[in-house]
Amino acid sequence: xxxxxxxxxxxxxxxxxxxxxxxxxxxxxxxxxxxxxxxxxxxxxxxxxxxxxxxxxxxxxxxxxxxxxxxxxxxxxxxxxxxxxxxxxxxxxxxxxxxxxxxxxxxxxxxxxxxxxxxxxxxxxxxxxxxxxxxxxxxxxxxxxxxxxxxxxxxxxxxxxxxxxxxxxxxxxxxxxxxxxxxxxxxxxxxxxxxxxxxxxxxxxxxxxxxxxxxxxxxxxxxxxxxxxxxxxxxxxxxxxxxxxxxxxxxxxxxxxxxxxxxxxxxxxxxxxxxxxxxxxxxxxxxxxxxxxxxxxxxxxxxxxxxxxxxxxxxxxxxxxxxxxxxx
Amino acid sequence: xxxxxxxxxxxxxxxxxxxxxxxxxxxxxxxxxxxxxxxxxxxxxxxxxxxxxxxxxxxxxxxxxxxxxxxxxxxxxxxxxxxxxxxxxxxxxxxxxxxxxxxxxxxxxxxxxxxxxxxxxxxxxxxxxxxxxxxxxxxxxxxxxxxxxxxxxxxxxxxxxxxxxxxxxxxxxxxxxxxxxxxxxxxxxxxxxxxxxxxxxxxxxxxxxxxxxxxxxxxxxxxxxxxxxxxxxxxxxxxxxxxxxxxxxxxxxxxxxxxxxxxxxxxxxxxxxxxxxxxxxxxxxxxxxxxxxxxxxxxxxxxxxxxxxxxxxxxxxxxxxxxxxxxx
Numbered sequence: 001x002x003x004x005x006x007x008x009x010x011x012x013x014x015x016x017x018x019x020x021x022x023x024x025x026x027x028x029x030x031x032x033x034x035x036x037x038x039x040x041x042x043x044x045x046x047x048x049x050x051x052x053x054x055x056x057x058x059x060x061x062x063x064x065x066x067x068x069x070x071x072x073x074x075x076x077x078x079x080x081x082x083x084x085x086x087x088x089x090x091x092x093x094x095x096x097x098x099x100x101x102x103x104x105x106x107x108x109x110x111x112x113x114x115x116x117x118x119x120x121x122x123x124x125x126x127x128x129x130x131x132x133x134x135x136x137x138x139x140x141x142x143x144x145x146x147x148x149x150x151x152x153x154x155x156x157x158x159x160x161x162x163x164x165x166x167x168x169x170x171x172x173x174x175x176x177x178x179x180x181x182x183x184x185x186x187x188x189x190x191x192x193x194x195x196x197x198x199x200x201x202x203x204x205x206x207x208x209x210x211x212x213x214x215x216x217x218x219x220x221x222x223x224x225x226x227x228x229x230x231x232x233x234x235x236x237x238x239x240x241x242x243x244x245x246x247x248x249x250x251x252x253x254x255x256x257x258x259x260x261x262x263x264x265x266x267x268x269x270x271x272x273x274x275x276x277x278x279x280x281x282x283x284x285x286x287x288x289x290x291x292x293x294x295x296x297x298x299x300x301x302x303x304x305x306x307x308x309x310x311x312x313x314x315x316x317x318x319x320x321x322x323x324x325x326x327x328x
Numbered sequence: 329x330x331x332x333x334x335x336x337x338x339x340x341x342x343x344x345x346x347x348x349x350x351x352x353x354x355x356x357x358x359x360x361x362x363x364x365x366x367x368x369x370x371x372x373x374x375x376x377x378x379x380x381x382x383x384x385x386x387x388x389x390x391x392x393x394x395x396x397x398x399x400x401x402x403x404x405x406x407x408x409x410x411x412x413x414x415x416x417x418x419x420x421x422x423x424x425x426x427x428x429x430x431x432x433x434x435x436x437x438x439x440x441x442x443x444x445x446x447x448x449x450x451x452x453x454x455x456x457x458x459x460x461x462x463x464x465x466x467x468x469x470x471x472x473x474x475x476x477x478x479x480x481x482x483x484x485x486x487x488x489x490x491x492x493x494x495x496x497x498x499x500x501x502x503x504x505x506x507x508x509x510x511x512x513x514x515x516x517x518x519x520x521x522x523x524x525x526x527x528x529x530x531x532x533x534x535x536x537x538x539x540x541x542x543x544x545x546x547x548x549x550x551x552x553x554x555x556x557x558x559x560x561x562x563x564x565x566x567x568x569x570x571x572x573x574x575x576x577x578x579x580x581x582x583x584x585x586x587x588x589x590x591x592x593x594x595x596x597x598x599x600x601x602x603x604x605x606x607x608x609x610x611x612x613x614x615x616x617x618x619x620x621x622x623x624x625x626x627x628x629x630x631x632x633x634x635x636x637x638x639x640x641x642x643x644x645x646x647x648x649x650x651x652x653x654x655x656x
Contacts, residue, residue, distance in 0.1 A: 128512050128529055150479050151502045151514055151527045174479045176504030184456045186479055195523035199479045201456055 002224035002250070002320050006162065007293030010053055014081040014290070014299045014311055025267045025322035026246070026300065026314045033274045033308030034082050034301075035062075042066060042088050043074065045279060047303030050112040050219070050288035051081065052119060059140050060288070061110040061121050062086050063303075065279075071108040073123060075140050081290070081299065082311070093135055093145040101145055107133070109303075111287055113159040113220050115168075122157040122170070129177035132157035132170075134193065149196045150188065153177050156216040160228070160256060168193055169256055171202065171230070173216035181237065183214025187257045200257040203249060206234065210245045210266040213237040218246070219289035219300070222316075227253050227260050229320065231286045231300065234266060244283040245269040246302065246312075248323050261327040267319070268312060270305070278305025291316070330552035330578070330648050334490065335621030338381055342409040342618075342627045342639055353595045353650035354574070354628065354642045361602045361636030362410050362629075363390075370394060370416050371402065373607060375631030378440040378547070378616035379409065380447060387468050388616070389438040389449050390414050391631075393607075399436040401451060403468050409618070409627065410639070421463055421473040429473055435461070437631075439615055441487040441548050443496075450485045450498070457505035460485035460498075462521065477524045478516065481505050484544040488556070488584060496521055497584055499530065499558070501544035509565065511542025515585045528585040531577060534562065538573045538594045541565040546574070547617035547628070550644075555581050555588050557648065559614045559628065562594060572611040573597040574630065574640075576651050589655040595647070596640060598633070606633025619644070 018027050035046045043064035051060030058081040064074045076086035093101045110123040118136050121143065125133035131152035135145040149157070149170060156173040168190045173183045184205055189198040205215050211234025221228040227250040236243040245266040252258040270282040288301035296316035304310040346355050363374045371392035379388025386409040392402045404414035421429045438451040446464050449471065453461035459480035463473040477485070477498060484501040496518045501511045512533055517526040533543050539562025549556040555578040564571040573594035580586035598610040616629035624644035632638040 127527075128532060129510070147526055149525065151482065151500065151516060153481075153502055153504070154479065172479065174481055176481070176508070177510050180504070182457070182505050188479060190523060190525075195518060195525040197477065197518075197523040198475050199455075204456060 001317060002226050002229075004223070004291065004293050004296060004316055005225050006223045007291055009294045010290060010292040011294070012053070012081065013292040013297050015297055016313060018313070025319050026312045028268075028272060029311035029313065031082075032272065032310040033304055034311050035084055035309035037307060039064075039084070039086050040088050043086060044069070045307045046074075046076070046086055047306055047309050048109040048285050048287050049076070049301065049303070049309060050110055051076070051078070051290070051301065052112050052114055053081075053290065054119070054140070058084075060112050061091065061123070063108045063110060070106050072103075073107045073110055073121075091143050093143055096144060096146075098142070109156065109285075109287060111158045111220060113161055115159060115161055120159055122159055124155045124157075127152050129153045130155050130175060132172055147194055149190070149193070156218075156233075158217050158220060161220050161223070164256060165254060167191055170196070171217035171221075173214070179242075181213060183216055183235070185215055185217050185232070202251065202257050203232075203259055203262060206264070208234075208264050210234050210236050210243075210269065211247055213242065215247065218286035221251070221256070222289060222291055222298075224250070224253070224316075224320070227251055228256055229316075229323075231267075231289055233285050241282065243270060244285050246284050246286050246300075248319065250320070250323060261323050263323040263326050264328045265326050267322070272304070274308050274310060275304045278307030280306035329645060330554050330557075332551070332619065332621050332624060332644055333553050334551045335619055337622045338618060338620040339622070340381070340409065341620040341625050343625055344641055346641070353647050354640045356596075356600060357639035357641065359410075360600065360638040361632055362639050363412055363637035365635060367392075367412070367414050368416050371414060372397070373635045374402075374404070374414055375634055375637050376437040376613050376615050377404070377629065377631070377637060378438055379404070379406070379618070379629065380440050380442055381409075381618065382447070382468070386412075388440050389419065389451070391436045391438060398434050400431075401435045401438055401449075419471050421471055424472060424474075426470070437484065437613075437615060439486045439548060441489055443487060443489055448487055450487055452483045452485075455480050457481045458483050458503060460500055475522055477518070477521070484546075484561075486545045486548060488549050489551070492584060493582060495519055498524070499545035499549075501542070507570070509541060511544055511563070513543055513545050513560070530579065530585050531560075531587055531590060534592070536562075536592050538562050538564050538571075538597065539575060541570065543575065546614035549579070549584070550617060550619055550626075552578065552581070552644075552648070555579055556584055557644075557651075559595075559617055561613050569610065571598060572613055574612050574614050574628075576647065578648070578651060589651050591651040591654050592656045593654045595650070600632070602636050602638060603632045606635030608634035
């Protein structure tokens, strides 16, 4: 069985035991959603967001759709990882000299990656269409934007939480400028987080129908002794719209462009009312996974129906066993 | 008036004087098309191709659509730049060790860039969809493919023919996986032709209808004392399909991400029978521009109706005057 490495204890990780008799790989938090509509005066819906534990609190970056339906990014904080207070002021990005940058048209679906003592935020920004942006912060107060890593159009970028063989790596899902009807997971490499290259395909959309339209990376990869556990979103195109489910795979530890195990079955699909009904019905979109290295507990934050933030739980042993048993 | 710099004499440049009474910026070769359908046994149509003058002949890389309609790349040669003999064997790309690489599903729309004593070929290759690829050669016999510079999906990449302020630069037009209904010209920077970054928008599709759907770079940029002359393709989306015309702009010499002059009017649009009729009617697609520094003559090779290769002519003075006079 794979074992966690480079993990940290997180005694206060949100947690609820698996319901008796439930035998799936991941179970929902009974009090979902944890962030309901209108979490504050300026946000209609907060979802597809990511948190870390820092300075004795959960702090993170939230996608907040405004009253004009345009998403922007906000910092949110919580003592328990469940009850969040989200700022009403958008994140004001600055350049390397601390000067305020002009706001782009929209920003959405942030990931927060602890890397080399700082936190990197990777999200979908606007440059003639959706494109991946990066910023770094040490305190979630000053947030410095660096150069966009890739050309448009692209979404769902997530950095690995450490260098691998001396290089930074980022997963992404190149797209078009609309409701992209295709999508595969790619890997890119950088020596400095400025110039990127050696682009490789990691995982293509599947023959399995739940991910037959597209597949993309979700939370920050979780390091195991024999690989990187990643949770993904996979998309089924039905006659009445897209359905987003949660999937998982394990990538080679030294060569993260290589898939070792790919779970052929989805691990969680929209079935709860807050997942099947909302602004965009039938969406489960994982963007954050916290891990407690002492117990192997995993708390997954996911966007539900582009309307709510919800929580689901599993353990390292349970989910890895499931992935390996159901691997292609 | 802008003047050519870093140009070379090319006494044998294909040429025909401007027809009497014609007052447009660019005139067609009277014997067009120069490459007709079925130029050899394996190619149905050769177009969107690029040549250079090397070792006392015109040699270049041709897009050849096969009898299965799939395009691949072939070397072609000519003594006069007009009558070409195209190989029947596809280019066999090798890796840095000289080992043959497996052929990708398709390759199209090559540009050939003289750079630092070698020739770089930049084309649209396949990696889960269209993506830009690069190879280098010194003799058009051994052609070494290097890493793809960008993530998919992207087309119409063209390198600048020299470093600018110590960096390599490439124009490209990020796209989707189909008949992309959007497109702007972007600039990317590299120190080593492997890792790319600092991606910037150069020119967006226009309010002018001839380029209102998309705009992309064409031949290798031509250096002037006060800028880079680039020919572009601009696309109008009509009720019966796309129409591709030839446009032009001048970019800042030291900062090629900055447009100095952008011609608001097209310079050549499908009107001749071999442009308005063919496999894809109504396409003029410039991919190569040769220049004779002694006379300022320019010979533009363009794909016509995705069926033929055609030639058009202008001079540096004439085209620059037109661009400046009709600049936005």
